[in-house]
Amino acid sequence: MTADDSFNRLEDDDYPAYTMGRAAELLGTTQGFLRAIGEARLITPLRSPGGHRRYSRYQLRIAARARELVDGGMPIEAACRIVVLEDQLEEAQQLNASYRREAGTTDPTAAA
Numbered sequence: 001m002t003a004d005d006s007f008n009r010l011e012d013d014d015y016p017a018y019t020m021g022r023a024a025e026l027l028g029t030t031q032g033f034l035r036a037i038g039e040a041r042l043i044t045p046l047r048s049p050g051g052h053r054r055y056s057r058y059q060l061r062i063a064a065r066a067r068e069l070v071d072g073g074m075p076i077e078a079a080c081r082i083v084v085l086e087d088q089l090e091e092a093q094q095l096n097a098s099y100r101r102e103a104g105t106t107d108p109t110a111a112a
Helices: 003-011 020-027 031-039 057-071 076-103
Strands: 053-055
Touching (some): 020 031, 020 057, 031 053, 031 057, 053 057, 057 076
C-alpha cells in the first residue's frame, strides 16, 4: 500500500475506519445504541477480519441524525424510518436537479 492509497481512504466517506467504541464516543452515545440501529437496519457496519464492527463517516452521520430524533423523544424504530425517508428524499432531489440541468432548466415546476 502506498501513501496515496492511505490518503484516499481518509477521504472516502464509505471507508469503515471507526471501531464501535470510537464511533460511540464520537456520537456521544452508547455501543448499545449503535447495535440497536443496526438491528433496525438503519446502518450495517462492515466487519473486520476478527469480526469487530467498523463504521464509516457516512454511517456516523446517519447514526447522528437518528440519535437527534431519539434524543427528542422519538422511538428508535420511528427515528430510523424517518432517517431512511430523509435520505431517499435527498437522493431523489439530487436526481431531479440533475435531470433539470440536462433539460436546461432550473425551475422545478417547469413542465417537461
